[in-house]
Amino acid sequence: MEYTTKQIIVRYHETDQMHFVHHSNYLKYFELARLEWLSNLQISYAEVESRGIFMPVVNASLKYIKPLVFGDNFSVTVILKKEPTATLEFDYKILNQNKQLISTGNTLLAFLSSDTKLPIRCPKFLLEKFN
Amino acid sequence: MEYTTKQIIVRYHETDQMHFVHHSNYLKYFELARLEWLSNLQISYAEVESRGIFMPVVNASLKYIKPLVFGDNFSVTVILKKEPTATLEFDYKILNQNKQLISTGNTLLAFLSSDTKLPIRCPKFLLEKFN
Amino acid sequence: MEYTTKQIIVRYHETDQMHFVHHSNYLKYFELARLEWLSNLQISYAEVESRGIFMPVVNASLKYIKPLVFGDNFSVTVILKKEPTATLEFDYKILNQNKQLISTGNTLLAFLSSDTKLPIRCPKFLLEKFN
Amino acid sequence: MEYTTKQIIVRYHETDQMHFVHHSNYLKYFELARLEWLSNLQISYAEVESRGIFMPVVNASLKYIKPLVFGDNFSVTVILKKEPTATLEFDYKILNQNKQLISTGNTLLAFLSSDTKLPIRCPKFLLEKFN
Numbered sequence: 001m002e003y004t005t006k007q008i009i010v011r012y013h014e015t016d017q018m019h020f021v022h023h024s025n026y027l028k029y030f031e032l033a034r035l036e037w038l039s040n041l042q043i044s045y046a047e048v049e050s051r052g053i054f055m056p057v058v059n060a061s062l063k064y065i066k067p068l069v070f071g072d073n074f075s076v077t078v079i080l081k082k083e084p085t086a087t088l089e090f091d092y093k094i095l096n097q098n099k100q101l102i103s104t105g106n107t108l109l110a111f112l113s114s115d116t117k118l119p120i121r122c123p124k125f126l127l128e129k130f131n
Numbered sequence: 132m133e134y135t136t137k138q139i140i141v142r143y144h145e146t147d148q149m150h151f152v153h154h155s156n157y158l159k160y161f162e163l164a165r166l167e168w169l170s171n172l173q174i175s176y177a178e179v180e181s182r183g184i185f186m187p188v189v190n191a192s193l194k195y196i197k198p199l200v201f202g203d204n205f206s207v208t209v210i211l212k213k214e215p216t217a218t219l220e221f222d223y224k225i226l227n228q229n230k231q232l233i234s235t236g237n238t239l240l241a242f243l244s245s246d247t248k249l250p251i252r253c254p255k256f257l258l259e260k261f262n
Numbered sequence: 263m264e265y266t267t268k269q270i271i272v273r274y275h276e277t278d279q280m281h282f283v284h285h286s287n288y289l290k291y292f293e294l295a296r297l298e299w300l301s302n303l304q305i306s307y308a309e310v311e312s313r314g315i316f317m318p319v320v321n322a323s324l325k326y327i328k329p330l331v332f333g334d335n336f337s338v339t340v341i342l343k344k345e346p347t348a349t350l351e352f353d354y355k356i357l358n359q360n361k362q363l364i365s366t367g368n369t370l371l372a373f374l375s376s377d378t379k380l381p382i383r384c385p386k387f388l389l390e391k392f393n
Numbered sequence: 394m395e396y397t398t399k400q401i402i403v404r405y406h407e408t409d410q411m412h413f414v415h416h417s418n419y420l421k422y423f424e425l426a427r428l429e430w431l432s433n434l435q436i437s438y439a440e441v442e443s444r445g446i447f448m449p450v451v452n453a454s455l456k457y458i459k460p461l462v463f464g465d466n467f468s469v470t471v472i473l474k475k476e477p478t479a480t481l482e483f484d485y486k487i488l489n490q491n492k493q494l495i496s497t498g499n500t501l502l503a504f505l506s507s508d509t510k511l512p513i514r515c516p517k518f519l520l521e522k523f524n
Binding site for chain 4: 020
């Protein structure tokens with residue numbers, strides 16, 4: 001299963017004085033692609049949280065292959081790596097407007113009870129959407 | 132009443148491709164000075180929120196006089212403009228390491244019940260600290 | 263003259279623990295609307311900078327009327343207040359998906375030579391686009 | 394070789410609505426520790442860039458073990474993994490005020506000519522500082 005965002009415009013404030021998009025922003029791009037995908041699967045993450053479930057990132061890795069610069073726009077492809085259990089694992093790929101590979105990445109997300117802050121299994125209503 | 136922070140180092144990611152600190156960061160600098168001051172008055176803002184009180188910014192204005200650049204460090208002076216009532220008004224002044232005036236600003240904060248999201252008056256335990 | 267962006271989705275990382283979009287992000291929203299407008303007028307701000315012209319914000323003011331929250335989407339309307347001279351003045355209005363007024367604001371931008379960092383007048387090629 | 398920062402206070406805007414510091418901020422914390430260390434070794438990164446050398450992050454990985462929350466303060470320990478060549482590799486460790494392990498991470502940095510944007514070897518004046 002995978003999902004690709006529409007073209008996203010680099011925002012000026014995301015650049016740093018190297019004239020590149022600051023590397024911390026890629027984690028934000030991964031996140032917005034992931035949540036947009038959930039939203040497309042009729043999963044509102046706002047609602048997930050209001051049901052008492054947090055989905056924090058517990059592991060992340062990123063490769064920066066080619067810099068994004070102001071004026072670029074890009075898409076993020078997000079891929080669910082395996083069936084959800086106690087964690088969700090996603091791969092990511094960022095391509096610019098010329099289909100050049102900008103970055104790849106991976107994040108592992110846990111499910112947490114927002115009350116106890118303890119790990120829980122993937123809730124049924126999420127599992128169903130993913131299947 | 133006023134308070135001045137220690138010297139704060141510009142963080143690399145706060146720069147943009149103009150080689151200046153991005154103008155949105157000054158609101159973050161004002162906020163950290165304000166909360167550090169509260170903390171110095173033995174007011175933990177974390178505790179304020181846990182008592183059900185939010186203090187959102189409802190008005191802000193900023194003058195950018197001289198850019199901050201990477202390598203600079205600066206202090207923020209925060210001044211309480213008048214006795215707290217239903218709002219708190221602060222003036223700000225940012226000076227760099229050479230005592231040059233970088234920026235001035237003003238913010239108005241409201242008190243909000245975190246339950247009802249409605250405005251409330253300045254809570255007593257805060258008033259006492261400010262007097 | 264004015265311009266309104268398409269609907270923009272609140273990004274998760276823009277929220278703070280009050281569950282509101284952090285107030286510093288509104289300056290970023292104003293900026294992206296302003297640059298998108300320039301882009302629509304066939305003015306690439308990347309190109310403006312590559313011609314040796316910076317357009318820093320020298321004054322900003324904001325009113326926060328209603329909070330934006332995660333799950334919201336919004337549009338930004340940007341209005342050029344008067345003919346460009348040595349400065350550009352814009353008004354802004356943010357509306358959410360229900361056409362509720364979220365925020366208003368104003369910024370004043372200067373033109374700077376990127377070499378000398380000194381103020382210059384609005385370059386002709388920009389003036390022509392605005393007329 | 395390693396270096397540990399002084400205690401750093403979590404800034405309010407770094408939190409998200411989970412009441413945790415947003416995970417993208419850890420890359421910023423790693424960066425500020427790295428640059429503070431260089432600065433302590435009498436290497437001004439501002440000067441490195443003005444000599445035409447960029448040091449972008451080309452690889453990053455992070456483990457989020459325990460969340461940082463508003464009210465926390467933390468230190469970052471940065472460790473140089475091996476002698477610098479065409480890349481610099483650093484490990485990181487974030488500890489909170491109670492010496493609890495918050496996060497670990499690793500970044501790989503390249504040296505780039507700011508003119509050609511092509512990789513270069515670690516410049517001598519940097520090598521000398523590291524030895």
